[in-house]
Amino acid sequence: MPISKFKYYFQFIYTTILGVILVFILISGATTSFVSQKFSSDYIRGALEKVDAANLYSQLFNFENHYFPKEGSTISLSNLFFQVATNIRLDDTRTLLGRELPQLSFYHTKIIVAEEGTTIAQLPYESTPSDEILKNPKEADEEKITDDTSKTDDNNTHQSSTDKRVLIYQTHNLESYLPLLKNAQNPNDAISADERVNVVSLGSKLTSLLQKDGIGVQHDKTNMNQKLLDRKWKYTASYSASSEVVEAAISENKDLTYLIDIHRDSARKAETTSTINGKSYAKVVFVVGKGYEGYEKNQAFAKKLHKELAAKYPGISRGVFEKSQDSGNGIYNQNYSDKAILLEVGGVDNNQEELNRTIDAFADVFSEVYWEENGATEQ
Structure with missing residues (x-):
């Protein structure tokens, strides 16, 4: 060849x-x-x-x-x-x-309902605390703790388990507020294990107010952060820890329908504070996950609460925001009920008076919505 x-x-x-x-x-x-x-x-x-x-x-x-x-x-x-x-x-x-x-992943948060002034630049976000601050959280400043906080009682001693339809808990239970802490100035330092100054105190106050309105509430104060430390889990596994709490509570009491997970935003005071009738309030944010089937019902419930709040306390709510798994957990334990909300109350700079006024306002509106939905059968 x-x-x-x-x-x-x-x-x-x-x-x-x-x-x-x-x-x-x-x-x-x-x-x-x-x-x-x-x-x-x-x-x-x-x-x-x-x-x-x-x-x-x-x-x-x-x-x-x-x-x-x-x-x-x-x-x-x-x-x-x-x-x-x-x-x-x-x-x-x-x-x-x-x-x-x-x-920049948190920018994937979708604005469902926005109040005036809320844009993509003011999206709610929760920063991840350092391992050091989680192991050694800040102490409370005794001079900044009001009597209203220390007297809050939510033992539920007068209610049977079958009376309770609302579950309040705190996935990030150490989230706190700088004005209530000793030697805390950096936003990342707004972390405390003291239940008088972290978001657990807001859960206790909300529980007490709702009970006074005749609503049965179960307030879970589980130290989620301690569960993470004991299991050597990362902070990002917080919702895995709190899901166990929610699932256990619902398995013990099938009547638990309204699930409220209380958080604190990491934004600064200018974005998280509003003046209503001459008084300062901490703004709230409703976060809805969409990483599960049927999230639209929880979104509708959050929008309903926002609408009622905005009508009665103009400017107190920053709006309703939707997060997929691209921008967060994406579920937030909201798959357990069609009336589950993640409520962020204020930011790192809000003080006790502002937080208390906001919880009073939210309890007022939530009670109205609750009895509107359940009054015919429970009152």
Whole structure:
């Protein structure tokens, strides 16, 4: 065989093998990419939620029959397919930057209902405390603790378990407020194990107020942080610890329907404080997870509470925010009930008076909503 023909066959075989290898690499890469997107129904729904279905169908029919009328504005199918394939919206840089820069992931929080002044720049967020501060939390400043705080009683001694329909607990129980702590100035230092100055105190006060209105409440004061330390779990596992508490409570009392998880935002005072009738209040935030089936019912309940609060105490609520697993836990134990809320009360700079006024206001509105929903059978 002539050398020239041998070279030809060799190059042909070499090119063919190289082509086959390249095809396998491309298929492998594409498969890995698409599988990693986890095309769940929730994922597809999120990508298509802003698409006008009627407009899309009319546009597809028009492609086949130009006499078929198109409705609305033209939809870019290439942009739509690109978003479904990559989960990146070309008109929203958060979808790219939030994945490339982990510190920006909380910007994936979606604003469902926003009060005046609430924008993407004022999204609620909870910073992760250092291991050092979690092991050595700050002490309370005795001079800043009011009598109202120390006298709060939520022992539930006069109620049977079957009377209780509200469960109050605190997943991040050490979250506290700088004005109530000794030697605490840095926002990351707003951590205390003292139940008189952390969010447990707000749970106790809310419990007492709701009980006075005839509502049966179970207040769980489990030290979630201590459970994490004992098990050598990371702070990010807090909801795994609190889910055990919620599940146990519900298994013991099937009547527990209203679940309230109280938190504190990490934002500063300008964003977390409002003046109502000349008095200063700590603002609240409703956070709804969407990482479970049926989250829409909890979202509707949060929107209802927000609406009633905003009507009676204008400016006290920053709004309702939705978080997927891209921007947080994504569930927040709200899968246990269709009336479960995560309530953030104030920020690191709010003082005891502001917090107390806000809990008074929330208890007032929550009681009205509760008896509106249950008054016919319980009163």
